[in-house]
Amino acid sequence: MSEIFNFSAGPAVLPKPVLVRAQSEMLDWHGSGMSVMEMSHRGKEFTGILAKTEADLRHLLNIGANYKVLFLQGGAIAENAMIPLNLLVGRSADYAITGGWSKRSVEDASAYGNINVVANSEPNHYRQVPDFSTWQLDKKAAYLHVCTNETMSGVEFVDLPDTHSVPVVADMSSHILSRQIDVNQYGVIYGGAQKNIGPAGLCIVIVREDLLGRASPLTPAVFNWKTQADNQSMVNTPPSYSIYIAGLVFEWLLEQGGVSAIEKVNVAKAKLLYDCIDASDFYINHVAIANRSRMNIPFYLRDESLNEAFLKGAEAQGLLQLKGHRAVGGMRASIYNAMPIEGVQALVAYMQAFEQAH
Numbered sequence: 570m571s572e573i574f575n576f577s578a579g580p581a582v583l584p585k586p587v588l589v590r591a592q593s594e595m596l597d598w599h600g601s602g603m604s605v606m607e608m609s610h611r612g613k614e615f616t617g618i619l620a621k622t623e624a625d626l627r628h629l630l631n632i633g634a635n636y637k638v639l640f641l642q643g644g645a646i647a648e649n650a651m652i653p654l655n656l657l658v659g660r661s662a663d664y665a666i667t668g669g670w671s672k673r674s675v676e677d678a679s680a681y682g683n684i685n686v687v688a689n690s691e692p693n694h695y696r697q698v699p700d701f702s703t704w705q706l707d708k709k710a711a712y713l714h715v716c717t718n719e720t721m722s723g724v725e726f727v728d729l730p731d732t733h734s735v736p737v738v739a740d741m742s743s744h745i746l747s748r749q750i751d752v753n754q755y756g757v758i759y760g761g762a763q764k765n766i767g768p769a770g771l772c773i774v775i776v777r778e779d780l781l782g783r784a785s786p787l788t789p790a791v792f793n794w795k796t797q798a799d800n801q802s803m804v805n806t807p808p809s810y811s812i813y814i815a816g817l818v819f820e821w822l823l824e825q826g827g828v829s830a831i832e833k834v835n836v837a838k839a840k841l842l843y844d845c846i847d848a849s850d851f852y853i854n855h856v857a858i859a860n861r862s863r864m865n866i867p868f869y870l871r872d873e874s875l876n877e878a879f880l881k882g883a884e885a886q887g888l889l890q891l892k893g894h895r896a897v898g899g900m901r902a903s904i905y906n907a908m909p910i911e912g913v914q915a916l917v918a919y920m921q922a923f924e925q926a927h
């Protein structure tokens with residue numbers, strides 16, 4: 570079989586050099602005689618790994634000293650509840666629904682207080698981010714929640730509305746580190762690691778310091794951002810092996826030239842695939858061009874009766890996990906940082922050959 574390319578939306582492909590390095594360090598990390606999995610999280614070896622991982626992430630995203638970086642468990646879905654518990658108390662918050670994940674965030678947050686949906690593209694089948702001029706923003710809201718890359722429908726934000734200093738809380742699970750951002754535009758950035766960062770089990774929360782200390786007394790200690798910030802993310806045992814792999818991914822990304830360099834590759838990869846879809850009458854993508862995700866590219870065969878044959882043929886060529894999310898059907902190619910351009914070239918060649926044959 571030819572080389573394998575894994576287009577899974579998450580858990581997703583990791584850089585091959587990272588896996589090779591993890592393999593070589595699996596039994597004996599740096600002469601310690603221990604696997605990272607076996608180390609005390611409070612020992613000097615692991616605290617060193619954690620400090621380096623945080624420093625590299627700060628460097629990659631240019632995170633200012635007025636932000637805390639937390640390494641938590643529970644994934645992005647746990648944070649859906651922890652955001653209101655940490656920030657809402659007695660106030661209301663604005664939420665934009667631009668896809669399945671932000672809709673889920675609204676559902677999860679609604680148990681904790683007053684949630685206003687300020688924009689909703691569901692009636693439009695999540696094909697674009699609603700024009701900011703239509704958003705019903707509240708200048709007194711505790712925060713505005715957005716999901717800046719909707720993994721299922723492939724809708725990505727390129728900018729943010731003017732919130733008049735209401736802090737923006739962004740779920741960046743599926744595009745963090747894929748493009749340059751200005752962290753200072755956000756109050757909180759969070760994301761599950763299992764797409765662009767590392768293995769599942771780790772959730773990263775980047776929170777502006779002035780937003781700490783507002784939590785409801787009902788907030789569990791392990792999810793209280795201030796308590797975790799005061800304890801170097803060690804109120805409980807952090808997901809140590811996932812953090813270690815994330816650290817290797819950050820080192821790999823720095824070796825590639827950082828976020829600005831990988832962004833150029835991501836632009837080229839996405840263009841290859843969208844150009845292939847747009848040039849054909851056989852495939853279609855429904856997302857407004859300005860909001861097309863560079864990371865998650867859903868597409869449909871106009872003749873859906875060919876879906877199974879398409880997936881079977883792709884798999885035979887080593888092009889794996891192209892089936893669309895069960896909520897939206899069709900196909901989806903997730904082309905995160907770790908997907909080499911050769912993977913997208915192979916997919917495009919297969920799509921063109923399949924179109925020819927049918």
Ligand SMILES: Cc1ncc(COP(=O)(O)O)c(C=O)c1O
Pocket residue numbers: 579643644645646647670716718719720721740741742743761762
């Ligand atoms: C944008 C986004 N938010 C939230 C989630 C849920 O993340 P988790 O399963 O890590 O809680 C996902 C998972 O795919 C996602 O893509």
